[in-house]
Amino acid sequence: MxxxxxxxxxxxxxxxxxxxxxxxxxxxxxxxxxxxxxxxxxxxxxxxxxxxxxxxxxxxxxxxxxxxxxxxxxxxxxxxxxxxxxxxTPLHMACEVEWFTPQSEYRPTEYLHGWLQFWFDDEKRLSSAVTFQKARIQYIEKVWQKDKDLKSEGFVFSDEKIQAALAKFQARTDTATKQSDLLLTEAQLTKALYKYASNSTNIKDFTRQHQSTDKANDFLNHGNYLAYGLAASCLWVLGVPHGFAVMHGKTRRGALVFDVADLIKDALVLPWAFICAKENATEQEFRQQVLQAFTDHKALDFMFDTVKGVALQNYSAEQIEAQNL
Known part of the structure; x- marks a missing residue:
């Protein structure tokens, strides 16, 4: 053979x-x-x-x-x-968060070059962070309007409570003057989504606790790490280092992974964590459900499209063509 x-x-x-x-x-x-x-x-x-x-x-x-x-x-x-x-969970190697990332000398570099075109400019970096936040909401709208299973479980995008939370999020995002404003607005939206999800699934007295042992929190942790894996894969393929974040702290080496993972977490991980907790699913059943949702709604495709769009926003076609000559 x-x-x-x-x-x-x-x-x-x-x-x-x-x-x-x-x-x-x-x-x-x-x-x-x-x-x-x-x-x-x-x-x-x-x-x-x-x-x-x-x-x-x-x-x-x-x-x-x-x-x-x-x-x-x-x-x-x-x-x-x-x-x-x-x-x-948790993701680790030895004593620190790390990935083994195989490298190739022939990967395209235009995405890294494009990213650096704006990253050192505070205003452009803030503008890119706003783009990420708006893309995140667009993805929630797309997924929740399309997914019949989520609708049947009470996750309805047109619901008044969801629309009110998103309207407040949109207004505060548009008027943000620094990354901390965006992070605060993001936290407020996520808190509202947690409340909506817990009410929709009849999970009472839910509090987000990363060290908790209740199923909803466990599934949120688990699903978030799966999203981090997709985000790390996306950034590695495009050649953008994880330290060049637009939202999370510039002192955190993996911060851009969190930024990219946030694009899909609220739309997919959050609702399925609560639904599977309500159904008393096993970790394996939850993982299979979330991975299937990633595939059905082309989560990795969406990450790639968003990151590439942000990377090339200030990088001209002429520069790309000259680089490839």
């Missing part, structure tokens, strides 16, 4: 890749030119294939290991690999 190498595989754009994996208590290895994970059953070992050409992110949880040969193939196929705790 002829072995395959990652270079033999047909390349799939990262924004079109379908798979995102979380593995635990298994060994990831290379065998016969494929990346597999080995799970030890009671009476026999079981091997499962990972379709690396169609995968964006691989999260390795408790009890996992990965071989050097498998990491080489994952890197060549452009799969982002991260180590995390149980259930996909």
């Amino acid at each position: 002829k072995e395959l190498s990652p270079s033999d595989l047909k390349s799939i754009l990262h924004s079109k890749r379908a798979n995102m994996y979380y593995l635990e208590y298994c060994r990831v290895m290379q065998k016969d030119g494929r990346v597999l994970y080995l799970s030890e059953a009671k009476h026999e070992n079981q091997y499962f294939n990972i379709p690396i050409a169609n995968t964006t992110v691989l999260l390795l949880g408790n009890g996992t290991s990965v071989t050097q040969a498998a990491m080489r193939m994952l890197a060549q196929a452009g799969v982002l690999v991260g180590f995390c705790g149980g259930g996909g």
Whole structure:
């Protein structure tokens, strides 16, 4: 049997890749030119294939290991690999938040160049942050109006309470003079959405607590980390460093990941966290539901389109063409 190498595989754009994996208590290895994970059953070992050409992110949880040969193939196929705790959270490597990011010297650089065109200008960076916030609301509108399952669970975009919260958000966003204004407005909107979601799902006395053990908070944490994985993948493919944030603090190395993840969290992670908590779903069931929602509503596509649009807003076609000559 002829072995395959990652270079033999047909390349799939990262924004079109379908798979995102979380593995635990298994060994990831290379065998016969494929990346597999080995799970030890009671009476026999079981091997499962990972379709690396169609995968964006691989999260390795408790009890996992990965071989050097498998990491080489994952890197060549452009799969982002991260180590995390149980259930996909928290994301860590050693003692700090980190991703293994395979690099290529031939990735396009126009997005980084375009990003730097505006990033050092306070007014332009604020304008870009406003663009992110407006895109976030447009995505909520698009998803909540389209998704019949969310509508049946009480998440209706035209609801008076939602429209009132969004109108206040829009007005304050338009008059913001600094990033802290936007962050405060964002926090107020998210608080209103939490209240709306808890009322829609009859979850009483909900309080957002990152260290809490109730299901709604656990699912929010879990879903947010999945969104961070997509955001990190998007920025890595476009070559924009995670430290060049437009909303979150400039002193946080991964801040831009949070900015990009925020584009989809309220539209998808938030409602499904509450719905799955109401239904007493397992972590695996919640994860499957959220990942399916990411796929159905083309969350990664939306991230790519938004980041590319912001990056190239002050970067002319002539500059891109000259760079590629």
